[in-house]
Amino acid sequence: MSEYIPTYDDILSAAKTINGEAVRTPLLRNDALDKVTGCKVYIKPENLQRTGSFKFRGAYNAISKLNDKERERGILANSSGNHAQGIGDASRMFGCASTIVMPADAPVMKVERTKSYDAKVIHFDRAKEDRDVVLARVEKETGGVIVHPYNNAMVIAGQGTVGLEIAEDIMALDGELDRVIACTGGGGLTAGVALAINHHFPDAKIYSSEPERFEDYKRSLKSGKLERNATTAGSICDAIIAPTPGSVGFEVNKNLLHSGLVVSDEEALTAIKFAYEELKLVVEPGGAVALAAVLKYGKEWAGETVTIILSGGNVDPDIFVRAIS
Amino acid sequence: MSEYIPTYDDILSAAKTINGEAVRTPLLRNDALDKVTGCKVYIKPENLQRTGSFKFRGAYNAISKLNDKERERGILANSSGNHAQGIGDASRMFGCASTIVMPADAPVMKVERTKSYDAKVIHFDRAKEDRDVVLARVEKETGGVIVHPYNNAMVIAGQGTVGLEIAEDIMALDGELDRVIACTGGGGLTAGVALAINHHFPDAKIYSSEPERFEDYKRSLKSGKLERNATTAGSICDAIIAPTPGSVGFEVNKNLLHSGLVVSDEEALTAIKFAYEELKLVVEPGGAVALAAVLKYGKEWAGETVTIILSGGNVDPDIFVRAIS
Numbered sequence: 001m002s003e004y005i006p007t008y009d010d011i012l013s014a015a016k017t018i019n020g021e022a023v024r025t026p027l028l029r030n031d032a033l034d035k036v037t038g039c040k041v042y043i044k045p046e047n048l049q050r051t052g053s054f055k056f057r058g059a060y061n062a063i064s065k066l067n068d069k070e071r072e073r074g075i076l077a078n079s080s081g082n083h084a085q086g087i088g089d090a091s092r093m094f095g096c097a098s099t100i101v102m103p104a105d106a107p108v109m110k111v112e113r114t115k116s117y118d119a120k121v122i123h124f125d126r127a128k129e130d131r132d133v134v135l136a137r138v139e140k141e142t143g144g145v146i147v148h149p150y151n152n153a154m155v156i157a158g159q160g161t162v163g164l165e166i167a168e169d170i171m172a173l174d175g176e177l178d179r180v181i182a183c184t185g186g187g188g189l190t191a192g193v194a195l196a197i198n199h200h201f202p203d204a205k206i207y208s209s210e211p212e213r214f215e216d217y218k219r220s221l222k223s224g225k226l227e228r229n230a231t232t233a234g235s236i237c238d239a240i241i242a243p244t245p246g247s248v249g250f251e252v253n254k255n256l257l258h259s260g261l262v263v264s265d266e267e268a269l270t271a272i273k274f275a276y277e278e279l280k281l282v283v284e285p286g287g288a289v290a291l292a293a294v295l296k297y298g299k300e301w302a303g304e305t306v307t308i309i310l311s312g313g314n315v316d317p318d319i320f321v322r323a324i325s
Numbered sequence: 326m327s328e329y330i331p332t333y334d335d336i337l338s339a340a341k342t343i344n345g346e347a348v349r350t351p352l353l354r355n356d357a358l359d360k361v362t363g364c365k366v367y368i369k370p371e372n373l374q375r376t377g378s379f380k381f382r383g384a385y386n387a388i389s390k391l392n393d394k395e396r397e398r399g400i401l402a403n404s405s406g407n408h409a410q411g412i413g414d415a416s417r418m419f420g421c422a423s424t425i426v427m428p429a430d431a432p433v434m435k436v437e438r439t440k441s442y443d444a445k446v447i448h449f450d451r452a453k454e455d456r457d458v459v460l461a462r463v464e465k466e467t468g469g470v471i472v473h474p475y476n477n478a479m480v481i482a483g484q485g486t487v488g489l490e491i492a493e494d495i496m497a498l499d500g501e502l503d504r505v506i507a508c509t510g511g512g513g514l515t516a517g518v519a520l521a522i523n524h525h526f527p528d529a530k531i532y533s534s535e536p537e538r539f540e541d542y543k544r545s546l547k548s549g550k551l552e553r554n555a556t557t558a559g560s561i562c563d564a565i566i567a568p569t570p571g572s573v574g575f576e577v578n579k580n581l582l583h584s585g586l587v588v589s590d591e592e593a594l595t596a597i598k599f600a601y602e603e604l605k606l607v608v609e610p611g612g613a614v615a616l617a618a619v620l621k622y623g624k625e626w627a628g629e630t631v632t633i634i635l636s637g638g639n640v641d642p643d644i645f646v647r648a649i650s
Contacts, residue, residue, distance in 0.1 A: 026351035031375050031414075047605040050356050089356075109602070276645075277434070280372040280638030282605040313605030317649045320601075324642045 005251045006153040008199045011160035011192060014061040018161060021093065022057050023049050025162075027169040027307075032278040037298025040176075040305045043291075044166050047283055047313025051085035051113070053239070054162050054189055054311050055149070059086030061158030062147045063094050071096040074144040078102070078131045080238045081110025082312050083149035088117030099144060101135045107238060107284075107316045126233050150188030151246035160192025166307055167200035177201045178304035181261060181290040183311040184208035184217045185240030191249030193309065194256040205258035209289040211237040211265055218260025220245050221253065236265050236319060239286030239312055263292040271295055272323035275310070285319065287312035330576045331478040333524045336485035336517060339386040343486060346418065347382050348374050350487075352494040352632075357603040362623025365501075365630045368616075369491050372608055372638025376410035376438070378564070379487050379514055379636050380474070384411030386483030387472045388419050396421040399469040403427070403456045405563045406435025407637050408474035413442030424469060426460045432563060432609075432641045451558050475513030476571035485517025491632055492525035502526045503629035506586065506615040508636040509533035509542045510565030516574030518634065519581040530583035534614040536562040536590055543585025545570050546578065561590050561644060564611030564637055588617040596620055597648035600635070609640035 028043040046054035063075060074097040077087045084100040091098035100114055104123040114121055124134045139146055147155065163180075170177050180197050182190040187208065194206045208217040214235055219227040228244045235241055245253070263271075268285045271292035275283045283291065290308040298306065353368040371379035388400060399422035402412045409425040416423035425439055429448040439446055449459045464471055473480065488505075495502050505522050507515040512533065519531045533542040539560055544552040553569045560566055570578070588596075593610045596617035600608045608616065615633040623631065 023354065026353075028351075028373060029348060030373075045605075048353060048355075052603075052605055276607055276642075278377075280370075280377055280607040282601055282607060317601075317646075320649065321642075321646050324645065 003248050004153045005248060006157045006160070006192070006195065008195050010153065010157035011164050011196050014057070014157040015161045015164055017061050017064050018057055018158065021060055022161070024165060025049055027166060030279050037294050038302035039294065039298045041294060042166070042170065042305070042307040043279065044162060044307060044309045045281055046162060046309060046311050047281060047287055051089050052312055052314040053082040053086070053287065054159055055082040055086035056089055057161050058155035058158030058188060059083065059147060060090040060093070062152055062154040063090045065154045066145060070145045074099060074142060076135060076138055076142065076144040076146045077149060078135045079149050080241070081106045081114065082239050082314060084110065084114040084119065085117065087147060088114050088119030091119065092117050099138055099142065101131055101138060103131070107314065109316050110314050113314065150186030150242070151248050153248055156188045156192045156249055158192070159189040160196045162189065162309060163193030163196030167196055171200065176305045177204045177307060179205045179207065179301060179306045181207045181209050181293050181306065181308045183240055183287055183290050183309060184210050185286065186242035186246040187217055187249035187253055188246060189309070189311060190257070191252040194252055198256045206256060207258055207261045207293070208253070209261040209263065209293040210240065211235045211268060211289060212262055214241050215260060215262045216242070216244050218262055220250060221257055221260050224254060226250060237268055237286035237289060239284060240289065261293040261297065263289050263296055267292040267296060269323040272320065276324045281310060282313045282315065282320070283310050284312050284315035328573050329478045330573060331482045331485070331517070331520065333520050335478065335482035336489050336521050339382070339482040340486045340489055342386050342389050343382055343483065346385055349490060350374055352491060355604050362619050363627035364619065364623045366619060367491070367495065367630070367632040368604065369487060369632060369634045370606055371487060371634060371636050372606060372612055376414050377637055377639045378407040378411070378612065379484055380407040380411030381414055382486050383480035383483030383513060384408060384472060385415040385418070387477055387479040388415045390479045391470060395470045399424060399467060401460060401463055401467065401469040401471045402474060403460045404474050405566070406431045406439065407564050407639060409435065409439040409444065410442065412472060413439050413444030416444065417442050424463055424467065426456055426463060428456070432639065434641050435639050438639065475511030475567070476573050478573055481513045481517045481574055483517070484514040485521045487514065487634060488518035488521030492521055496525065501630045502529045502632060504530045504532065504626060504631045506532045506534050506618050506631065506633045508565055508612055508614050508634060509535050510611065511567035511571040512542055512574035512578055513571060514634070514636060515582070516577040519577055523581045531581060532583055532586045532618070533578070534586040534588065534618040535565065536560045536593060536614060537587055539566050540585060540587045541567070541569050543587055545575060546582055546585050549579060551575060562593055562611035562614060564609060565614065586618040586622065588614050588621055592617040592621060594648040597645065601649045606635060607638045607640065607645070608635050609637050610644065612637035
């Protein structure tokens with residue numbers, strides 16, 4: 001069956017849907033970041049979004065598209081924790097139940113925050129079980145409706161509002177934009193952002209960014225087909241460790257992305273420290289890879305205008321302390 | 326000699342002066358903060374300002390009012406570290422030298438960041454020396470021009486742009502504002518904000534906020550005259566430990582402020598943790614007292630609209646780790 005691929009119009013529609021519910025995050029500048037990179041850098045801080053990450057946008061938009069009967073059955077999702085909170089919060093707002101399948105080693109903060117939205121959390125062992133199998137079992141038992149964290153056109157359209165807001169804000173300023181870097185797990189945020197940015201800035205180069213050893217997106221963009229990571233665990237960037245690109249988003253990204261950037265876990269930690277010291281923002285490892293990428297590659301783009309997305313800020317104190325100490 | 330007391334027009338003028346140089350910080354909302362306080366809370370995050378605190382605004386505005394000959398003599402100031410960075414950065418931008426008298430126990434981050442703006446730092450022992458005496462000696466030796474951290478009308482006018490931006494943003498939204506809480510050391514930010522807010526929202530109640538045992542502002546507002554703290558050290562809120570209210574700002578505040586709020590160091594640390602977990606913002610102890618105050622008193626103001634200022638984010642890792650662990 002051929003999948004529906006979201007369009008720019010779906011993003012416009014999502015923007016109307018989430019208006020007044022999601023935070024319209026600002027576009028920030030920071031003198032120290034400009035100085036160290038040599039670029040004019042815009043920061044889109046989605047760590048300031050409801051639930052602490054951009055995931056609320058897609059979750060809310062997708063749930064809004066369900067009918068009452070579907071919502072009554074309850075929402076199901078698997079997630080390492082950010083989509084979980086987005087689904088939990090949005091489900092609560094729509095008055096429906098939610099159940100999230102999360103790895104047993106998900107960050108404590110993410111588990112607790114997910115439960116705080118009255119979501120039911122079911123843990124599984126990442127090494128022994130397949131999360132899709134666990135989720136299918138829950139689906140069979142409960143009859144709930146699965147909202148996939150990224151392989152869902154309406155989720156991608158919701159995440160695309162991040163790109164739409166970036167485009168609107170930059171058009172209201174000087175209208176210059178050379179490069180955009182998204183944080184990339186399954187590629188839903190990246191695809192939504194690519195659709196919106198490409199619509200308004202067709203010449204801007206758009207990049208995925210990933211942690212080393214989990215660079216499935218970079219390799220997939222190169223080969224033109226869905227490549228898999230050799231492993232499913234072992235990076236501190238828990239939020240963006242997907243086994244392979246989502247097929248829906250990849251249909252967008254394979255045409256619109258310039259290429260994939262890769263940073264090490266150490267570079268992600270250094271970016272968290274930079275965000276603490278200079279930006280005064282709390283960013284989680286997976287949300288810091290685009291910042292790490294501009295810190296790593298900015299010198300090659302001196303004088304250009306680069307927008308980076310800080311995709312989330314739900315980080316356990318032990319990791320944060322390790323980064324800033 | 327009678328001191329010049331700044332007016333709303335001075336703030337309008339300062340806003341033009343700093344436009345394009347200072348960050349126009351956004352006005353943020355946070356669902357979790359609304360929920361826990363029962364209020365509709367606007368957050369003015371001046372930790373996102375250049376140099377990591379609001380102090381850049383006043384420093385830049387004051388230095389802009391000097392003539393070339395004065396600027397050639399170099400700028401002098403005493404500061405626990407935030408005004409230091411504001412003076413250092415603004416001096417560099419105007420092409421003049423700066424020398425800062427800082428306590429020897431100032432946070433390491435503040436000392437290093439001040440030096441990064443090419444400012445010369447002179448340390449003194451808080452227990453044995455009077456900072457004004459040290460500064461007077463430096464003035465005599467160098468012939469530089471002192472820009473006081475808060476007892477200066479043009480500094481206060483610069484800080485007032487924080488209040489002007491709050492007022493403009495709220496007028497562009499629903500125009501409702503019941504209470505405003507500033508973080509208060511010498512009272513310069515508080516006075517500037519009070520002038521701007523009172524101009525646009527004459528019915529809004531404006532508060533100072535201070536740490537326990539350093540509540541000179543609260544007592545001064547009560548007595549109507551300048552009260553002194555019994556001690557000059559011993560709070561983690563280093564940024565807002567002034568011995569007594571500045572006389573210029575007090576002329577404004579004694580008429581425009583509702584009263585003074587007080588929080589403990591522990592409540593400031595809890596506010597830092599809340600900002601880390603929910604707001605995803607890095608706030609320093611002295612910059613967190615207004616947040617601590619709304620967390621403490623919000624329940625009494627249920628349903629009202631409250632704006633708090635997060636005045637700075639320059640916090641050493643050891644204190645931050647203590648707060649979030």
